[in-house]
Amino acid sequence: MGELFSEYQIRDVTFKNRIVMSPMCMYSCFNQDGKVTDWHRLHYSSRAVGQVGLIILESTAVSPSGRISLEDLGIWDNSQIEGLKNLVGTLHSHGSKVGIQLSHAGRKSRTGSSIFAPASIPFTDERPVPIELDISKIKEIINDFKLAAKRADEAGFDVIELHGAHGYLIHQFISPISNKRTDQYGGNLDNRLRFLKEIISAIREVWLKPLFVRVSANEYDPEGNDIEDYIYIAKEVKKCGVDLIDCSSGGVNPKKVKSYPGYQIQYAEKIKFEANIRTGAVGLISNAMDAELILQNEVADLIFIGRELLRQPNWPIIVAKELREELSVPKQYKRAWNF
Numbered sequence: 001m002g003e004l005f006s007e008y009q010i011r012d013v014t015f016k017n018r019i020v021m022s023p024m025c026m027y028s029c030f031n032q033d034g035k036v037t038d039w040h041r042l043h044y045s046s047r048a049v050g051q052v053g054l055i056i057l058e059s060t061a062v063s064p065s066g067r068i069s070l071e072d073l074g075i076w077d078n079s080q081i082e083g084l085k086n087l088v089g090t091l092h093s094h095g096s097k098v099g100i101q102l103s104h105a106g107r108k109s110r111t112g113s114s115i116f117a118p119a120s121i122p123f124t125d126e127r128p129v130p131i132e133l134d135i136s137k138i139k140e141i142i143n144d145f146k147l148a149a150k151r152a153d154e155a156g157f158d159v160i161e162l163h164g165a166h167g168y169l170i171h172q173f174i175s176p177i178s179n180k181r182t183d184q185y186g187g188n189l190d191n192r193l194r195f196l197k198e199i200i201s202a203i204r205e206v207w208l209k210p211l212f213v214r215v216s217a218n219e220y221d222p223e224g225n226d227i228e229d230y231i232y233i234a235k236e237v238k239k240c241g242v243d244l245i246d247c248s249s250g251g252v253n254p255k256k257v258k259s260y261p262g263y264q265i266q267y268a269e270k271i272k273f274e275a276n277i278r279t280g281a282v283g284l285i286s287n288a289m290d291a292e293l294i295l296q297n298e299v300a301d302l303i304f305i306g307r308e309l310l311r312q313p314n315w316p317i318i319v320a321k322e323l324r325e326e327l328s329v330p331k332q333y334k335r336a337w338n339f
């Protein structure tokens with residue numbers, strides 16, 4: 001038996017395989033209320049039937065002004081728990097574990113209302129100038145993350161992933177490109193990391209289950225953080241109770257990322273070894289053998305799959321067959337899979 005279909009445990013949660021559905025915005029809350037819709041129920045259930053070990057729900061806003069768009073999923077209000085809880089229950093009944101990506105878009109929010117950021121620097125010249133967060137508003141957002149984590153617990157999620165990548169608010173604090181503050185939340189890397197560390201500590205008061213952080217381990221800018229900074233960041237957040245670093249890249253500036261198969265795997269490997277923490281590899285991984293080799297060579301611990309799972313909801317079943325692995329297929333579909 002290979003690694004891709006081996007069980008994997010973090011804290012008290014055991015995933016049936018190492019395949020993770022990477023968080024992907026669906027922009028499908030058509031009433032703009034942040035509540036789960038039929039689209040989410042169908043979309044995520046298909047991947048659970050397809051035997052994904054861990055499904056991480058898309059970037060989900062911890063406050064209305066933290067939404068990327070008005071159609072984002074939200075977890076800022078208790079009324080949003082019920083829909084999430086029903087969805088988690090359905091995905092559990094098909095054997096998947098379920099995560100939620102907690103997010104605040106900061107200066108990249110496109111809700112048409114005021115936007116907030118560590119500094120009043122717009123993402124591009126065409127985008128609105130954000131309002132610089134004062135200390136009380138920073139504390140309020142940290143508390144929003146904590147309350148969101150409490151709601152995630154009530155909804156039955158198994159994993160929380162913090163969106164610390166792609167130029168959203170947490171990343172805006174970490175990066176010297178977007179953080180020009182002169183108080184305790186700006187300046188050197190320890191100060192720029194303070195916002196994330198305080199969020200993690202607040203969440204750890206209410207959340208005992210696995211906690212992941214997604215980072216952009218390459219900011220593609222000589223002025224930005226580099227991989228050595230991210231190794232340091234990984235070490236620091238591990239001390240605060242983070243279990244895994246999901247290694248993505250880019251997004252804090254408008255530069256287009258040049259991608260090629262496996263383009264971000266190197267960051268997962270470096271952070272895993274140098275910070276001695278579990279990592280997730282993501283980015284144009286769509287081949288069974290590649291995924292298997294990443295795990296066998298201990299380059300990363302989990303394989304995050306994005307677009308390939310949009311194309312093929314049954315990707316795990318398909319690649320299990322390719323790797324000649326035993327995999328339980330829903331009995332309704334057994335005749336299609338000649339195991």
Ligand SMILES: Cc1cc2nc3c(=O)[nH]c(=O)nc-3n(C[C@H](O)[C@H](O)[C@H](O)COP(=O)(O)O)c2cc1C
Pocket residue numbers: 022023024025026058059101163165166214248282283284285304305306307308
């Ligand atoms: C439609 C779409 C929506 C996405 N939304 C998110 C998101 O909500 N949060 C996030 O961290 N990444 C998001 N991403 C990035 C993916 O999670 C993933 O990191 C990226 O697509 C690279 O992996 P892939 O080559 O397997 O697709 C999105 C990607 C796509 C294609």
